[in-house]
Amino acid sequence: MNGFERLFPYILAGVSVGGQYALIAIGYTMVYGILRLINFAHGDIFTVAGFFIVYMSATMPLVVSIPMTIILTVLLGFAVERVAYKPLREAPRMSIMISAIGVSYLLQNLMWYVTGGLAKQYPVIPWLSNSVTILSSTTKIVTIVTPVLTVTLVLLLLQLINHTKTGMAMRAVSRDFETAKLMGIKIDRVISVSFIIGSFLAAVGSLLYFTNYPTVTPTVGAMPGLKAFVAAVFGGIGSIPGAVVGAFLIGISENLIKAFGYSTFSDAFTFALLIIILLVRPTGLFGEKTIDKV
Amino acid sequence: MPDKMLELDDITMQFGGVVAVNNLSMFIDEGEIVALIGPNGAGKTTAFNCVTGVYKPTNGQVKYQGQVIVSNHPAGKMKALYAGENRDKYPQVVDPTPDKITRMGIGRTFQNIRLFKTQTVFENVLIATHLHRTSNPLSAAFRINWREERRMRELSLEMLDFVGLAAMKDELATSLPYGKQRRLEIARALATKPKLLLLDEPAAGMNPQETADLGRFIVEIKERFGLTIFLIEHHMDLVMDISERIYVIDFGKLIAHGEPHEIQDNPDVITAYLGVEDI
Amino acid sequence: MKTKKQGLIIGFILLALLFVGLYILENTLSSSTMLLTILKKGVIYALIAVSMNLLNGFTGLFSLGQAGFMLIGAYTYAILTIPVGMRSMIYQYYDGGIVQFAMPALVGILCAGLLAAFFAFLVGLPVLRLKSDYLAIATLGFAEIIRAIIQYEGLGPLTNGSNLLRRFPTFQSVLYPFAAAAICIGVIVLLINSTYGRAFKAIRDDEVAAEAMGINLFFHKQLSFVMSSFFAGIGGALLAMYQGSIQAATFKSTMTYEILLIVVIGGMGSVTGSVIASFLFVASSEWWLRFLDNEMFIGSFHMPLLRSGFRMVVFSVIIMAVVLFYRRGIMGDKEFSPTRIRNRLLNRKAGRNA
């Protein structure tokens, strides 16, 4: 069989993983764009969303538990910001980042406690979980749905950011926090909104992710989280299209690496990529330069 | 003729489309006090930052005692964007980090005071003596350099004494009143043993009385350490009575240059200022 | 100056007393008690925390690579010191591995530090040009890369791949780790109080001003990074000795986070803070809170919540509380010294008399 046919399944998997990374990456990039904070807890929020469904679907039908999950996840994201980040708004950047690490640590231990560290089986979501065959490689429908859904959501998000008052406020804040404040923009509100959107997308992401990989463990979100962050940096942190492009690139390339038999380094590669980007073009693909005033 | 202490040739600093400093050329002779004035946002501090290596000028060169310490010409994206003149005049690229410039003997203070917050008054000055060290990390750690250490401390005390802060040497630098913080910044700059001292709005936020004192003080340090002084200032009265020559820039361009009395009744200067604030 | 000398003397006396105390403790307590274990692990973590503090607390470089350099240290030590006779058993899948000599423990520890420092130097060249949180994520990434490389099957004959390294010389007496840590921390303190240490603090407080004072940012950052990693490497070696066996899989970013949290709890920029925090952290996570992990019956009443994992939940809640409400940590950036206490007491007296 020819090269492409051989590689196609990997690319397919890569695209789907990329889509899921993208949904997480947007959360990172928006928060970073506004707060200049690497929200280390974002990956864990994504995992928690997974557990929400696992536990709720045990008692109620999916039609109920899926929207419930999304709502709860959004609330969680909102709460985390209010409790762990808002009090530190004036504090030095390092301590808010440490707080983020703390939250991640807490969430992971909490999930560990609740589940006893046991892997939980993700409920089978009808239709999404069905198999399809494209070009002689079989996969789940969700694999195809993910990139499509991702792109749609991103387009909607861009509409929101470019054509609504909130969106304008967001852009203003991410451009210049202080000035925006002086201009009477309600900073806290904007930040909350960005966390809400981020968590919402994380929830959707986890839905797609775990439909594909139906085992949830407390730490399963850590790696996708980090990779999504790398994607955000890659695309130019603060830029949403950038994050998406970066996510797809990373998703595909790490699968191709496996295809060529270097799977040992598929994670290492992602970080190597990050470091190279940071050195060669610290502002990423789409990010713009900033000059620190003296 | 003897080398100038400092020479700026066609210094142009352009951020994207914005030209902050435009073809600024000037010089300072040894032992002079020269002021660079201009309305807010005229590009004074930017000019300073080009000299001290904080910014890399888009075009032009800086000479210190006849030797080129900074030089650059439009490159990369700037090739297309560049709005200044003489783009091909300075082929060589010299782009030292600020610490190298300081090591050459150019000390500076900052417009928005930048003291080491968590350090005491004494430590702030002591840190500035670090660049003349001869010890390596190990000999320093194990106090094999105790003699040098002692000398550093003596020098720092001397400086504090001179600016009249010896009494409060163990207080936290940031706990000092505004005027004293400015003096501390100067003491800190002096501790780097500069030949040329750049003062960025030293009198900012001072009342006439303090300003007058500061004026005397600046002259005093010039005499005491045989310095050359290049200052940016807003307070006209201060500039007028201490500086020997004055350069005036507006929108990054040099609009006038001469001795204080010439500047005082230069129509361009007056219009430039009346537009912004009254003298 | 005078008081400083006195402080030094008192400090030495206290240190001596500490060692005597430990010696007595060790010979009176049954070896089975948890206390000695906690002391061992605690002091090792103290060293590692202080080394991280040198970087994050004193130089203001937010690096998350500590686990990586500990990993290098631990593996260097293990690989160099496993007795030749044991190798065929430990490198069971790589017929004995390629290293066929064994060094004395002390040399091993030193090499651990040096190799970690060397890698830090290489890593630092590119990474230290990055700003705060980019630096953090980049160093985190490097730690992960190092781990992946060490686990790489291709290096099996050297690193034993994913498998445990064990049977290398360890310490029995609690005195050894204390001595090692005391020396290392001592050196770090000396460095911090030297003119270079002042330069570090200057960089932390204000990079631009520091540069304007003629301090070469890159050189000093690199220096701090290499020093910190050197001691992290030694810490890793000691940790290996304490554990008796090591596996690359356990040196995850979580480990770095834990150390970072110790530093924060102790207070960024306080050596004594880090030391105290380390003992508290280790003691409470390994010992005092363990009961939370076991289901408990008081009479017939089944205590709610208590089950495996609860310990870590309580623990991380405590940490969050510190991070949020007690941000300066136990010591802030102050140090815990006998002279300070004496002065405080005197002041109090004065206050009363007045």
Add this chain to the structure above:
Amino acid sequence: MKKTLALLLVLMLALPILALGENYAGTITIGIFEPASGDNAAGGKQETLGMYYANSLVGSVELGGKTYKLEVSEVDNQTSADKAPAAAQTLVSRNVNVVLGTYGSGASMAAAPIFEAAGIPAIGASCTNPGVTLGSPLYWRICYTDDFQGDVLANFAFNNLDVKVAYTLNMLGEDYGAGLVNYFTRAFEKLGGTVVADTFPEGTSDFTAYLQNAVNAGAGVIFSPSSTTYASLMLGQAKSMNLAIPFVAGDTWASSVILEAVQGSELKVYFSDFFDENDENASQVSKDFVTGFKAWLNANPQNLTNNGGNDIIAAVSALGYDAYMTAVEAIKATENGSKDQIAEVLPSVSYDGVTGMIVFDENGDAKKDIAYIKIADTQSLNYIFVTTTSIQ
């Protein structure tokens, strides 16, 4: 503030000096050193259940006319090499007389030096890595080892499944998988087969790429000894790919997690096991164990959940039971059940257990030479017994 804190610290560190010698006369404490959380918690809990069941049967022993209460003391080692030493130390500080465990060889090897230093004998139930007992005089083991298991599975794949190319996949950084793959590879290549090796990094959830590698390699079998957590992911994706290649794995896959993962699929999943609950020609001991244990599980919902929500008997439970009973046998042979005496008598202990006769060789390994090969039933939550193999 700081002073008080320091004082507090000193006081708290000094606490246990008062709390010394907490081991009352008349009780013999058996330490259970197992994962209750983490990747291997499922298996660890099942193994622990076996021990608790055994304890519920034999709660005391008669030594020289005096009755000694048998107390179990459990600690969670999370099967991680860095948590294990501290956990082991906790058992030591509880002055246990003998230790049982653990699931996951890595933790055993990590803890061995600590038990050894304290002079406490340990009995491994299902830790199959040869390194556990090798060079550890105080560590015994009642199950067969990886070299045997790898050998058996290689033979099974090569002869019974008639496969010439095998694709091995194990987690990077996990020694159980690495070890078994290694022995499998050696044996399989000796038989004349070829092996394509691959590893996945920890935290992987997308296995499609690896499964695709297996397909492209033209492998006739996928040998993937990994924790059930990853296994279930792998099988799930294999299911959605309708993968035809059979899976072969080690004892860890003898778990209900795997059974659930393959329900309603076409997958063929073989694995070796220590014991088979539906073995007709099994000894009376094991028949009794099967009935008794099932009843005990069903009696207590908590136990049932710990067993994975059903009453299928995992082999590790049987091993846990045997480990406990072996310890009891040893204790019976002593005068007062002190750790030193137990260590002394253990080499000569022989016990006819659920998983077969247990007699230790000079390494401290039970002489076991039989493995049960099973296939997971894709229709009902059950194993189907395929064959028992053994290598002479």
